[in-house]
Amino acid sequence: xxxxxxxxxxxxxxxxxxxxxxxxxxxxxxxxxxxxxxxxxxxxxxxxxxxxxxxxxxxxxxxxxxxxxxxxxxxxxxxxxxxxxxxxxxxxxxxxxxxxxxxxxxxxxxxxxxxxxxxxxxxxxxxxxxxxxxxxxxxxxxxxxxxxxxxxxxxxxxxxxxxxxxxxxxxxxxxxxxxxxxxxxxxxxxxxxxxxxxxxxxxxxxxxxxxxxxxxxxxxxxxxxxxxxxxxxxx
Amino acid sequence: xxxxxxxxxxxxxxxxxxxxxxxxxxxxxxxxxxxxxxxxxxxxxxxxxxxxxxxxxxxxxxxxxxxxxxxxxxxxxxxxxxxxxxxxxxxxxxxxxxxxxxxxxxx
Numbered sequence: 001x002x003x004x005x006x007x008x009x010x011x012x013x014x015x016x017x018x019x020x021x022x023x024x025x026x027x028x029x030x031x032x033x034x035x036x037x038x039x040x041x042x043x044x045x046x047x048x049x050x051x052x053x054x055x056x057x058x059x060x061x062x063x064x065x066x067x068x069x070x071x072x073x074x075x076x077x078x079x080x081x082x083x084x085x086x087x088x089x090x091x092x093x094x095x096x097x098x099x100x101x102x103x104x105x106x107x108x109x110x111x112x113x114x115x116x117x118x119x120x121x122x123x124x125x126x127x128x129x130x131x132x133x134x135x136x137x138x139x140x141x142x143x144x145x146x147x148x149x150x151x152x153x154x155x156x157x158x159x160x161x162x163x164x165x166x167x168x169x170x171x172x173x174x175x176x177x178x179x180x181x182x183x184x185x186x187x188x189x190x191x192x193x194x195x196x197x198x199x200x201x202x203x204x205x206x207x208x209x210x211x212x213x214x215x216x217x218x219x220x221x222x223x224x225x226x227x228x229x230x231x232x233x234x235x
Numbered sequence: 236x237x238x239x240x241x242x243x244x245x246x247x248x249x250x251x252x253x254x255x256x257x258x259x260x261x262x263x264x265x266x267x268x269x270x271x272x273x274x275x276x277x278x279x280x281x282x283x284x285x286x287x288x289x290x291x292x293x294x295x296x297x298x299x300x301x302x303x304x305x306x307x308x309x310x311x312x313x314x315x316x317x318x319x320x321x322x323x324x325x326x327x328x329x330x331x332x333x334x335x336x337x338x339x340x341x342x
Contacts, residue, residue, distance in 0.1 A: 036236040048249035058248035075251035081280040087259035105257035170291040171331025175324035177284030190281035194289030214282035222275040
């Protein structure tokens with residue numbers, strides 16, 4: 001059995017995450033209300049998915065009446081970055097049973113991943129435990145789900161400006177994106193995908209331009225990097 | 236929006252969010268991903284967020300718009316330096332909301 005551990009350092013580490021999730025969760029719940037979801041549905045979605053960008057995208061596409069296929073594919077690609085997170089964390093969990101791993105996987109987000117990885121690497125006295133890591137994930141999920149429910153509930157009584165709520169979504173993407181713009185390759189790949197996405201949006205149906213543009217540009221960048229590495233090896 | 240449609244989207248979003256998190260943990264538990272796949276995964280986030288942000292910022296009703304009607308564009312131009320400098324989701328969202336509301340009021 002996996003035991004949850006609530007101690008001082010877990011609470012210290014989860015509090016900045018919780019603050020961010022509170023604000024973002026309220027906004028996400030409000031957007032959900034605009035898509036005719038009720039507080040129960042937004043809370044259920046937050047517990048089941050526990051993924052800010054996926055949920056915002058899912059709800060925004062739902063507002064546009066997108067097909068299940070394009071919603072599923074877009075969310076999958078948006079969340080593919082989590083595959084990198086979970087493969088990075090995998091070595092710390094080698095002693096865990098598969099069922100427990102399946103539970104831990106649910107709580108891997110941009111924020112919990114960053115904090116857990118840093119804690120595994122830097123907390124030595126005593127070392128950061130896997131139990132503390134999963135507790136941090138669950139506390140984050142709790143705050144996220146409750147604030148989504150409250151946001152949805154509150155939005156029923158507020159006359160919210162829908163364009164402002166949608167812009168919060170764009171600002172969130174910009175905020176996450178800025179963390180990946182670390183060198184020239186990343187900047188060029190991102191901007192080319194952006195331009196391609198605009199062009200494709202005029203010709204491709206079902207909102208598939210996001211998936212297509214990002215797959216094309218990330219694959220091309222990968223091809224060029226690997227080709228470059230091979231030619232370096234040959235020299 | 237029918238209740239069935241909403242619940243299907245909830246389930247689809249949940250499954251599509253969970254798969255990329257769980258598959259590497261179950262399959263690898265310690266072993267590495269293939270090299271090309273790792274390289275590709277490093278490029279996916281920047282590409283996907285570029286693809287998401289650009290249409291939101293430049294398009295209004297499917298047309299590129301550089302006028303002052305496009306509040307999202309001007310807000311983004313103002314907050315991008317802050318986003319790049321702080322790399323903080325919280326600051327970017329707060330600055331975005333404040334600047335957007337202010338521009339909406341003044342423009």
